[in-house]
Amino acid sequence: MRVAFAGTPEFALPALAALCTHHQVVGVLTQPDRPSGRGRRLTASPVKVAALAHRVPLFQPQTLRSEAARTHLAAWQPDVLVVVAYGLRLPPEVLSLPRFGCLNIHASLLPRWRGAAPVQRAILAGDEETGVTIMRMDSGLDTGPLLLQRRIALLPEHTAGTLQVELADLGAALLLEALVGIAAGTLHAATQPAEGVTLAPRIQKAEARIDWSLDATRIERQVRAFNPTPIAETLLDGEQLRILAARAVSESEARENDGKYVETASKIIDPGLIIGVRGDSMLVRCGEGSLAVSEVQRPGRRPVRVRELAHSMPLAGRRLG
DSSP, X not given: OEEEEEEOSGGGHHHHHHHHHHSEEEEEEOOOOEEETTTTEEEOOHHHHHHHHHTOOEEOOSOSOSHHHHHHHHHTOOSEEEEESOOSOOOHHHHTSSTTOEEEEESSOTTTTBSSOHHHHHHHTTOSEEEEEEEEOOSSSSOSOEEEEEEEEOXXXXXXXXXXXXXXXXXXXXXXXXXXXXXXXXXXXXXXOSTTOOBOOOOOGGGGBOOTTSBHHHHHHHHHHTTTTTOEEEXXXXXXEEEEEEEEEOHHHHHHHHHHHHHXXXXXXXXXXXXXXXXXXXXXXXXXXXXXXXXXXXXXXOOEEHHHHHHHSOOTTOBBO
């Protein structure tokens, strides 16, 4: 099958690699190079780097709404356009261009978590399962008819980073299955149910600031959802402290670590108080429960285990936030 591909970040790479192995990729769309890093140098997207490595025709339009862009895409004569985290909306003229339409790999079980940040929103919400959806695109935001879905358990150890890797690989395999069914005429789309629709808006940097008055379980999900970006953060002595790994602990477990400080904290309920340090973690009092923080990063420095931070400054009795 002649396949055109549209994608930008690393999440799209497994799908592109699978297509290059099993189909004829006639061209790749990706967003224009963007300034990145401290030097603000123009940087190619991961998909551009991969397309060049595969020696596939590449096109980086600012928009697909121009006649020139659509003419360029039409010249590839694709049977289908596969879209994975591309970042640009496709106008109706593009959606109708390939004979099998445009397919999208979406990292959620639609209609739950339509939008830009389905992985992070699923973790933040405490969902017990998630998955990937192959859908035929329409003019709405992730509203197109469903072709295939696969479910996986959302585990307590999943971060947004590790979950995205798992879903990207799952999505690539499911895409190949969908293309076989489409070519054979055996796979038919189903309208999305009207019930269960939730939205997954883009993550804002302000959401990364920890509110220690919340319960420990919710803060733990925040830490996991924002790793590797934008990374949950708080203040320590007025200086930013990024928190990369943490887990909620029960009161009984906290008492085993440092009963004296826990007893004090539980009486005065002082959110953000560092109860004590044991092993690789510091225990932080939350609005409900405690959080064992194990990996942190100070401005301009590398991430470290809390044990290493504790060697450079006393932590017990200090307050975060």
